[in-house]
Amino acid sequence: MHVDENLNRHLLHQREEQVQHLEYNLEYQFYHAVASGDLEQVQKYYLPEDDISIYEGAACGRLSKDVLQNARYHFVVAVALITRICVEHGLERETAYTLSDVFIQEMDQAVSISEITALHNQMVTEFARRMQRQQKQRAYSIHLVKAISYISAHLHEKISTKEIADALSLNRSYLSTLFHREMGISLHAYIRSQKIQAAAQMLLTSDLGLSEISALYGFSSQSQFSQCFRQEIGETPFQYRKHHFQSSAVSE
Structure with missing residues (x-):
């Protein structure tokens, strides 16, 4: 050449x-x-x-x-x-x-x-x-940034406030109060929201069944997953995949 x-x-x-x-x-x-x-x-x-x-x-x-x-x-x-x-x-x-x-x-x-x-x-x-x-x-406290990072790295597990607090060497009550003050929502609500958002992306980028995705993100049952998904997204997982799979590779 x-x-x-x-x-x-x-x-x-x-x-x-x-x-x-x-x-x-x-x-x-x-x-x-x-x-x-x-x-x-x-x-x-x-x-x-x-x-x-x-x-x-x-x-x-x-x-x-x-x-x-x-x-x-x-x-x-x-x-x-x-x-x-x-x-x-x-x-x-x-x-x-x-x-x-x-x-x-x-x-x-x-x-x-x-x-x-x-x-x-x-x-x-x-x-x-x-x-x-x-x-x-970047405007959050160092403890909050670390908590968010921990949640991101453990989305496929059942995450508790105690586990996060222990991982960060913080008092559980203090972490919950800090998180709510800086984020405006409870730690539990944030974890659930992040799991649902990740599951929504999985619905659009894989052919895994709903039960598999539900188990992947640590929901106790497919019905609980569907209920939480509808509360967060406004549609059931089945409706979401049917309406968006053909037009979007990654949820917007």
Whole structure:
């Protein structure tokens, strides 16, 4: 492979066609918006889902002569850059890279450019939302941040206030009071909400049955899971999967 020869040929073609990649300043504004959790600004950079010609020209960079493959390559590049930037700005590494894997696997199943652009918009929104929550957590006390981190790492278990307090070497009553004061909800309600949100994502990204997901997140029964899910989401798990599975890879 003659790298210099190919590079010069592509640069000449771009000059002849007056083609340029996205200006650095615009790229910076976009990635900064995602990393800072600015959802309003991120939405301004959404790709037009009904414009199937977005990857046909060379303006975005031609990584493949096949338009659909070109869209796939650009999606992988985008999610890789966003993942790295978000990790550098404080997003938990394992969460970030696992989320990246989820989106790439979903993209691999897409059969049209419109599906890929829609998934791209969902992807940047999901990362921005997580960064927004990350920004809010920084204002919390160190004990609360550690409690939230513990809950995140043990969602697949039955978590009690005592277990968290013991893990953090805190008084159980003090932890409950602190959590409610800073979060505005009880520790128990937060744990349940986080389990339901994780279960909702599992409903959209796996083919596991409801009973399996219920057991995975430590609910005592499928009926308890369904009841809690409806209280949190507004739909039963079955309704949620039926209504959203085809249009969303990761819950928004």
